[in-house]
Amino acid sequence: MLAGIWAEPRPARPPVRVWRDWTLSSALVVISVVEMLLRDDRAWAPLLVGVSVVVAACLLYRRTRPLAAVTVAFGTVLAFDIARIAVIDASGLLGTAGLLVLPYALLRWGAGREVALGLAVILTWIPVTLVAEPTSPAEKAAGYGFFLFSAALGAAVRYRTRSHDRDIEQVRLRQRNELARELHDTVGHHVSAIAVQAQAGRALAAADPKRALATLVTIEEEASRTLREMRALVGALRDGTDAELAPRRGxxxxxxxxxxxxxxxxxxxxxxxxxxxxxxxxxxxxxxxxxxxxxxxxxxxxxxxxxxxxxxxxxxxxxxxxxxxxxxxxxxxxxxxxxxxxxxxxxxxxxxxxxxxxxxxxxxxxxxxxxxxxxxx
Structure with missing residues (x-):
């Protein structure tokens, strides 16, 4: 099971970057700058704003490069929190709250090995930041809960989407089987009848020309019916509808x-x-x-x-x-x-x-x- 999870590929067709992504990243940067301007202590302003900018920039790549986005964002904040413990006396800005989006994106769009490595980075950062920012046990539990919930939500959406895609593929497979059955049972039957009648006509051509001519009429009727049913099948394939695949018989x-x-x-x-x-x-x-x-x-x-x-x-x-x-x-x-x-x-x-x-x-x-x-x- 673990080998299967590790080998899990990335989901196909991740959404392209749209204006909402730029709006989110820009909003986080603006919030960080405004918060910094409202603070009395601005000694570490460039560093604090820089950390928020890095987090905001990583959000732009959360779908196409989820592991890189998680590694850079959480690695930057991890280094900042270690510096807070050792040297810096400053708290982070609200703009770093964008980190909550990254566990979701990692589980939603990352490959199996990317998910494992990204979660390792996140779980390494959480205890460090809780040491850098002393909190109560309840707040520590809440901190873990927020990020784990974000990751669980991404996994749930990923599973639901995959299940939906699998259902669609099953429907398509069933439709292909139905079309194959219709093709074999209707068109195949008429083509076989045409072949049999043609063999009979060839045998009768010299001995009984009239019966041979009647056989040709039968072949023409069968060919016309086959052509109509083939057109119905092609129309069903082209339109993708659940229309009748062949004329109803009884x-x-x-x-x-x-x-x-x-x-x-x-x-x-x-x-x-x-x-x-x-x-x-x-x-x-x-x-x-x-x-x-x-x-x-x-x-x-x-x-x-x-x-x-x-x-x-x-x-x-x-x-x-x-x-x-x-x-x-x-x-x-x-x-x-x-x-x-x-x-x-x-x-x-x-x-x-x-x-x-x-x-x-x-x-x-x-x-x-x-x-x-x-x-x-």
Missing amino acids: VVDIRRLTRPGGEVLGVRVQVSGDAEAVEPAVGTALYLIAAEAVTNATRHARGATGVTVGVTASHSRVHLRVHDDGEATTTSSPHAGYGLRGMAERANLLGGTLRAGPDPDGGWSVDASLPRTMRPS
Whole structure:
């Protein structure tokens, strides 16, 4: 733990010096000069004002060079207090009260080793100044308390800011994962369909030109839909909003996955129960899971002749089953892994479950069970 604290880097992007910093430093110098002019004893006036000027100047560098500011300011006052004990008979000026700001800045903007070294300087100075300025035990406790409170406040603000930045980064990471899932499940599905249709069109080009032409029309429709959804994704990335990442789809759209067999793997869809009355988010998840499962079967099911998609709605849940009759295997393409992960994430986010793997009766099955209504977040 101590090694981690020692290696702690400085917080990024410290605030730049603004007019308020100059105003604070100037005010401390003016207060010191006015106080000196009002005193009867001005024997050590240049020294006293000089110490206040050094402290005020160090405040200007408290964010960008916190250790240097603490070392110079407290080192100057430490030397002054040692001189007070040994030679000088004079008390400090009110302008040195700016020292209270430096422990805060040290803990807020310093690196781990800078904090440790700076605190050592401060804790060395405090007992010396209490000897130079005799005080009661209560005043000594208050003196320590002021500076330790300033340091604790800086540490608290630093921790709170870091926690806030970490939360923002988590939100950004979650958004990137959502965008990646949307890209894979929507655009990736359409691109896979285009590739499959193109393969079928090439096979039919010589034997049945009319069916080949119909395949080209299907490819054009899929490409146009893909372009629209890609634009929606790019718009969400550019605007940074929580707008819909893709057009909303539902259970009714699952029927559009139906296609006859032949050159392309056939897909048969059956919907039973009141499945279309589920919440829009659940319907969208069902469609995207079904589309991804069909795409995986088309691309990876060896020896398959057809895919069956079944949607069954009960009183509280909706069940989806996608089954192909290909060769059952526990291995799959690495590209399919992203799809399986995305399907599982969609089901879990809505409080559902998903299982994908070889079916005991042969082939490969994807079984998802989702609540009809979204669980409260």
